[in-house]
Amino acid sequence: MSEALVLGGQEVIGVSRVEGPIIVVEGAGSVGYDEMVEVLDSQGRLRMGRVLEVGENMSVVEVFSGTTGLSIDGTRVRFLGGPMHLPVAEEMLGSVFDGMGRPLDGGPQPLTEHYADINGQPINPTARVYPRDYIQTGISAIDGMNTLVMGQKLPIFSGAGIPHDQLAAQIVRQATLGAPAGEQPSETAQFAIVFAAMGVKHDVADFFRNSFAESGALTRVAMFLNLADDPPVERLVTPRAALTLAEYLAFQREMHVLVVFTDMTNYCEALRQISNIRGEVPSRKGYPGYLYSDLASLYERTGRIRTSNGSITQIPILTMPNDDITHPVPDLTGYITEGQIVLGRQMTQQGIYPPITVLPSLSRLMKDGIGKGHTRADHSHLAAQLYASYAHVQDVRSLASVIGEEELSTVDQQYLQFGRVFEQQYIHQGPTENRSIEVTLDIGWRLISMLPQDELTRVSPDEIKQYYEAAHAAH
Amino acid sequence: MSQQVGTVTWINGPVVRAHGSRRVSMLELVEVGEEHLVGEVIGLESDVSTIQVYEETSGMHPGAPVFGTGMSLSVELGPGLLRGIFDGVQRPLPAMERHSGSFIGRGMHMSPLPRTDKWDFTPVLKAGDKVSGGAIVGTVAETPALEHRVMIPPDDRGTLTWVAPAGQYTIVEPIARLRTATGEQDVAMLQRWPVRRPRPYRARAGQNMPLITGQRVLDTFFPLAKGGSAAIPGGFGAGKTVMQHSIAKWSDAQVVVYIGCGERGNEMTEVLQEFPHLVDPRSGRPLMERTVLIANTSNMPVAAREASIYTGITMAEYYRDMGYHVALMADSTSRWAEALREISGRLEEMPAEEGYPAYLAARLAEFYERAGFVETLNGQPGSVSVIGAVSPPGGDFSEPVTQHTKRFIRCFWALDKALASARHFPSVNWLDSYSEYLEDVADWWRKQVGQDWYAMRSVAMELLTEESRLAQIVKLVGPDALPDEQRLILETARILREGFLQQSAMDDIDAYSTIQKQIRMLGLILHFHTRAQHIIKRGALITVIHELSVVNDLIRMKALIANDQLDKMDEIRRRIDEQMDQLESEYR
Numbered sequence A: 001m002s003e004a005l006v007l008g009g010q011e012v013i014g015v016s017r018v019e020g021p022i023i024v025v026e027g028a029g030s031v032g033y034d035e036m037v038e039v040l041d042s043q044g045r046l047r048m049g050r051v052l053e054v055g056e057n058m059s060v061v062e063v064f065s066g067t068t069g070l071s072i073d074g075t076r077v078r079f080l081g082g083p084m085h086l087p088v089a090e091e092m093l094g095s096v097f098d099g100m101g102r103p104l105d106g107g108p109q110p111l112t113e114h115y116a117d118i119n120g121q122p123i124n125p126t127a128r129v130y131p132r133d134y135i136q137t138g139i140s141a142i143d144g145m146n147t148l149v150m151g152q153k154l155p156i157f158s159g160a161g162i163p164h165d166q167l168a169a170q171i172v173r174q175a176t177l178g179a180p181a182g183e184q185p186s187e188t189a190q191f192a193i194v195f196a197a198m199g200v201k202h203d204v205a206d207f208f209r210n211s212f213a214e215s216g217a218l219t220r221v222a223m224f225l226n227l228a229d230d231p232p233v234e235r236l237v238t239p240r241a242a243l244t245l246a247e248y249l250a251f252q253r254e255m256h257v258l259v260v261f262t263d264m265t266n267y268c269e270a271l272r273q274i275s276n277i278r279g280e281v282p283s284r285k286g287y288p289g290y291l292y293s294d295l296a297s298l299y300e301r302t303g304r305i306r307t308s309n310g311s312i313t314q315i316p317i318l319t320m321p322n323d324d325i326t327h328p329v330p331d332l333t334g335y336i337t338e339g340q341i342v343l344g345r346q347m348t349q350q351g352i353y354p355p356i357t358v359l360p361s362l363s364r365l366m367k368d369g370i371g372k373g374h375t376r377a378d379h380s381h382l383a384a385q386l387y388a389s390y391a392h393v394q395d396v397r398s399l400a401s402v403i404g405e406e407e408l409s410t411v412d413q414q415y416l417q418f419g420r421v422f423e424q425q426y427i428h429q430g431p432t433e434n435r436s437i438e439v440t441l442d443i444g445w446r447l448i449s450m451l452p453q454d455e456l457t458r459v460s461p462d463e464i465k466q467y468y469e470a471a472h473a474a475h
Numbered sequence B: 001m002s003q004q005v006g007t008v009t010w011i012n013g014p015v016v017r018a019h020g021s022r023r024v025s026m027l028e029l030v031e032v033g034e035e036h037l038v039g040e041v042i043g044l045e046s047d048v049s050t051i052q053v054y055e056e057t058s059g060m061h062p063g064a065p066v067f068g069t070g071m072s073l074s075v076e077l078g079p080g081l082l083r084g085i086f087d088g089v090q091r092p093l094p095a096m097e098r099h100s101g102s103f104i105g106r107g108m109h110m111s112p113l114p115r116t117d118k119w120d121f122t123p124v125l126k127a128g129d130k131v132s133g134g135a136i137v138g139t140v141a142e143t144p145a146l147e148h149r150v151m152i153p154p155d156d157r158g159t160l161t162w163v164a165p166a167g168q169y170t171i172v173e174p175i176a177r178l179r180t181a182t183g184e185q186d187v188a189m190l191q192r193w194p195v196r197r198p199r200p201y202r203a204r205a206g207q208n209m210p211l212i213t214g215q216r217v218l219d220t221f222f223p224l225a226k227g228g229s230a231a232i233p234g235g236f237g238a239g240k241t242v243m244q245h246s247i248a249k250w251s252d253a254q255v256v257v258y259i260g261c262g263e264r265g266n267e268m269t270e271v272l273q274e275f276p277h278l279v280d281p282r283s284g285r286p287l288m289e290r291t292v293l294i295a296n297t298s299n300m301p302v303a304a305r306e307a308s309i310y311t312g313i314t315m316a317e318y319y320r321d322m323g324y325h326v327a328l329m330a331d332s333t334s335r336w337a338e339a340l341r342e343i344s345g346r347l348e349e350m351p352a353e354e355g356y357p358a359y360l361a362a363r364l365a366e367f368y369e370r371a372g373f374v375e376t377l378n379g380q381p382g383s384v385s386v387i388g389a390v391s392p393p394g395g396d397f398s399e400p401v402t403q404h405t406k407r408f409i410r411c412f413w414a415l416d417k418a419l420a421s422a423r424h425f426p427s428v429n430w431l432d433s434y435s436e437y438l439e440d441v442a443d444w445w446r447k448q449v450g451q452d453w454y455a456m457r458s459v460a461m462e463l464l465t466e467e468s469r470l471a472q473i474v475k476l477v478g479p480d481a482l483p484d485e486q487r488l489i490l491e492t493a494r495i496l497r498e499g500f501l502q503q504s505a506m507d508d509i510d511a512y513s514t515i516q517k518q519i520r521m522l523g524l525i526l527h528f529h530t531r532a533q534h535i536i537k538r539g540a541l542i543t544v545i546h547e548l549s550v551v552n553d554l555i556r557m558k559a560l561i562a563n564d565q566l567d568k569m570d571e572i573r574r575r576i577d578e579q580m581d582q583l584e585s586e587y588r
Ligand SMILES: Nc1ncnc2c1ncn2[C@@H]1O[C@H](COP(=O)(O)OP(=O)(O)OP(=O)(O)O)[C@@H](O)[C@H]1O
Pocket: A334, A335, A336, A362, A363, A364, A365, A367, B234, B235, B236, B237, B238, B239, B240, B241, B242, B243, B263, B391, B425, B426, B427, B503, B504, B505, B506
């Protein structure tokens, strides 16, 4: 795999067109599709690029750090003979890289013989292991109702001004390999963390760095930073570089890796920009028709495989433009990922942290990661009941807003009360509060027992005997 | 076999142009570059041919050779398909894993069906028999669940000069010899068929047998006929895949072809790991023994995603031609349409709506038209039922793929985001969904269950429709404003929703209901309603009805009473009568 780097390529002086981040080069000999290029301006400053389209005598190249300062005659283009490769090594944990995967702050290149194509290759579905081991995050709304499973891709859908960074940092800080309720989670399974920032502000990157430092995790973290003032096109490389390292750690070094991306919306905008400049036919809101496939080429690089004990779990963060969940970025993400954690503005305004709106949230892999032997036998019924009852709270609330609370039936008033307490005691918790799965399940029973027994049709009669009756009596 | 027919001149992702168009034909299978990547000719213009390549083209250079094969894109048909898992162009994924490890490499050429496995062949015909296409020469127990019928290729006819004696043969060894008008030829179990050409049959037949899915909302309310076509549109997380999996598990098809078309890797792995352990309630055999999987996940090459649908349906037709009922699931047809769009975009074709090519509707029509209940060339009944998931952007059904699909299907199972977020699963919206097979299958139901399914379904549907009208009023003024007769409708509709329509795919007992269980559940709920109506007329309060313990029995029976314990339903019926009698005596 590494020979592509050492193959000297051919060099061309002068380009025939420069537009946005795109240049068109003529006269190069045999150029390969998707090949990496080095572009030097007349001062000899180096930037990287990639071949997007190639004809007999012409190639279209995207230049990652933009084309400012490039001239038609003075630009040199060097074709490197193969797609971009990243050197990968375990020692990269504890270091910071730029958006192209180069060491930042003058750090050295990792010493390694492993170079991997940043585009990766699709995992063969027959080689996968279906993920079934849950991760305890210590956050009730996740562990209890949207359980995260090792090897899952579970994004956070958020909006500007909503504390998604705090939540992601808390998840990373508290994540441990889950154990059945009542048993100690094993301390041995510590996650390696691969963090990639795309187009976010410096303070966001600093926030994460400080948070990793405070929890003493910094030596287990590799950060890839493309910040708001870094070239937008580089963003297309950042998550790929990060995943290339994650794959190496998980599948060659057998580590459990948590990958956090922020903000996928910025990534998609960079993709849209390139597409528009190339004059491609757009699908929705100007995004290219291949946005789904492109996002899938990132999100699907998650999971477990039979030949390694490691795993990749992805938590991409994205901000929904206008809080619109039907916007192409959250929409296509939701179509690829295995669920989503949706944060709400209203919850934020009510002072609820984490502001998780549970009804549109979902963890698709939860079903096989919970229950007997994983968390506790009653977990799935309890979660279903909490969902059903809380969904009914929404109906009662809208009815109450019309006819007034006093006019509600006794049962409906109980629902209203349940809804309030559920938000304040189950969803709401401290930013450093780390609840065991047992505590989460018990709070669930305590709250659901505020409702009359007849209303609880999702839990079994046996479970009612075991958990409801005592809790109900206490109310 | 393959010889160079041209050279690459231009590369843009999966689309490649080459010189030398005169030496290839439209839709010919070609191999591109030194790695011999598989591709298909999709355009010819003066000297330039346009090729879609089924593998990643990264690193390919202009000047690379193009090799012709003289064939069009075809699948291999024969024993060994069942239990198999293939990519969109029928490359066997397990063999690929053995060859290149956990990640899918490029330029691998391997036979879809193993050449060395031996199969126990039992002849049916003998030398001297006159045969035409579709005739069954002999049989092979492909899996314990299914007898594979080895057929004369559809286009052939003649006289058998030799049929192999019973014994073990590989798929490439001759098992018969056929004298045709043009000479003598061997017939082997292995046959090929071009995927874009529907396999022929003798005639289409009526569709009056439902495909029983075990899903109550489908079978009872919106039935699909065997040989019919259905669409499952729904936003992300609405439950399309769970529904497709449920149908693949529990439907009464004899063969299932499941196409994961541009969806998640883990979902295919789930099927692969689960199906060998789940038992088909009819054959008593592991589900995998009747299943063929095609997995071209979202991160696999997009052109092969386009092909996957055709690969799958050709296999389905092949088993249909043996006289079987086949169900084909495609999850998701939207990803297939997007593959069309992506390739069309790279060809710079004029887009119609939302960037989709103008031929989108025609392609959809061609696909769904391959569903059908037929009389095979051999005179047997056989069917292919097609169930396509649709993933509309933003969950908005007005987009082109949903709208065009609606023109070509007759069963519309509309999944509803609001129901899904309230965890009402399957989230089939009973007001937006429809089945045009209702009348067609009514007779079959009557014969099977001895009751007027159609009438019962209509009553239940009326209750649900009335509920939604009343719910509008309740939203404005609260439930107390309604008279108790109408509040009873709300109560019964709630029981129908929670106790009948909702069905958990994850619950061992609830996951699958026989038609007997379905009709008895429905009967009990309607019986409750009739009796309660009577008592309310006499002045009983709705609150009293609501508090009857039997209400909870009705809601819980789906998960408490297994398919083989339906007698327990008599007990519930007894309780309904007992509690109602008691009330009746109070409101005399
Ligand atoms: N019948 C059911 N019983 C229980 N849970 C269900 C049922 N149907 C769906 N669900 C729940 O809904 C989740 C999402 O379902 P599914 O994966 O089928 O959605 P989808 O429509 O295929 O989404 P996408 O378009 O993103 O693939 C499941 O993971 C499961 O939790």
